Amino acid sequence: MAKATARHILLNNEKLARKLKKELIKKDITFEKAAKKFSKCPSGKRGGSLGTFAKGEMVKEFDNVIFSKDGQLNKIIGPINTQFGFHLIEIQAKY
Numbered sequence: 001m002a003k004a005t006a007r008h009i010l011l012n013n014e015k016l017a018r019k020l021k022k023e024l025i026k027k028d029i030t031f032e033k034a035a036k037k038f039s040k041c042p043s044g045k046r047g048g049s050l051g052t053f054a055k056g057e058m059v060k061e062f063d064n065v066i067f068s069k070d071g072q073l074n075k076i077i078g079p080i081n082t083q084f085g086f087h088l089i090e091i092q093a094k095y
Contacts, residue, residue: 002055004066005093007048009034010041010085017079017086024076024088031076031090040085048090059083066091 009031011017020038023029029037035048043050050058055067061082065071071091079086 002067003052003095004055004091005052006050006066006089006091007031007035008041008043008050008062008090009039009048009088010044011038011079011088012040012085014079014081014086017088021076021078021088034088052093052095062087062089065089067094 009020011020016038020034024031024034032047035044038044039048055063058066059082061080065077065080066089071077071094073091073093076088076090078088080089
């Protein structure tokens with residue numbers, strides 16, 4: 001079964017997600033600091049780390065991004081809209 005390691009930042013607002021993505025890409029803030037400061041998910045305390053998980057363990061929209069052939073490692077992906085809010089995702093590894 002396919003597995004991945006990723007981290008994310010969960011936000012309530014798409015506009016903020018887009019702004020934060022630009023800051024992350026420009027390296028104005030690190031992913032860890034942004035997750036700790038802005039993420040609405042408990043994983044924010046761990047720098048957004050979701051650890052390693054298998055396909056099917058996350059919501060469909062999240063899985064579609066993580067396990068797609070286009071899902072590049074170490075790139076900021078998103079915002080991805082799910083029932084929880086808007087996610088900025090970084091795939092760290094795929095197995």
